[in-house]
Amino acid sequence: MEQPDLFAAPEQPAMLTAGVDEAGRGPLAGAVYAAAVILDPDRPIEGLADSKVLKAARREALALQIQERALAWCVASASVGEIDSLNILRATMLAMQRAVQGLSMPAQLALVDGNQAPKLACTVQTVIKGDALVPAISAASILAKTARDADLMRLHALYPQYAFDQHKGYGTALHLQLLREHGPCAEHRRSFAPIKAFGLVS
Numbered sequence: 001m002e003q004p005d006l007f008a009a010p011e012q013p014a015m016l017t018a019g020v021d022e023a024g025r026g027p028l029a030g031a032v033y034a035a036a037v038i039l040d041p042d043r044p045i046e047g048l049a050d051s052k053v054l055k056a057a058r059r060e061a062l063a064l065q066i067q068e069r070a071l072a073w074c075v076a077s078a079s080v081g082e083i084d085s086l087n088i089l090r091a092t093m094l095a096m097q098r099a100v101q102g103l104s105m106p107a108q109l110a111l112v113d114g115n116q117a118p119k120l121a122c123t124v125q126t127v128i129k130g131d132a133l134v135p136a137i138s139a140a141s142i143l144a145k146t147a148r149d150a151d152l153m154r155l156h157a158l159y160p161q162y163a164f165d166q167h168k169g170y171g172t173a174l175h176l177q178l179l180r181e182h183g184p185c186a187e188h189r190r191s192f193a194p195i196k197a198f199g200l201v202s
Helices: 056-069 080-086 088-101 135-158 173-182
Strands: 017-023 032-038 072-078 109-113 123-127
Touching (some): 017 135, 032 088, 080 088
Parallel strands (some): 109 123
Antiparallel strands (some): 017 032, 032 072
């Protein structure tokens, strides 16, 4: 019978690692969203990828699986008012902080998509193109994107004249045309140049 190695280092428990990503930095309207996800290695999810390359129906299906199977997840946002008062970068970092802080178990490491990261209580590491490379970040990108898209559908019901259901707040030709026709609403980011062009802010 093989004897145990009494001098072997004890096996270390896996570090609780959260993937973190955002959705909605670029649009002219609506809040910016962020999500944090700690995946369960015993309940893998097939097909995780950058949310931008997934069709809407696939994103929605994966979002449900993530919510069901992850060890912990949280979606948070920063409002249009916070974007305009803080600037979009700082508001995005705030949304990420809220998402990580809202996890039901504390992460020991946060892997953040991109090259900028919020200050967190745990160790933080940025990952360029992490939403395509790290499954936990892919999961976070999917939750952030589906949550923001749902919020833009809510805005569409309130402000149908802007067709938020079609462009999700991005500065498309259609959105800019409708802005010229109707002017900005309360959900447009007045610190963004195309909205400033209407002369509603100094």
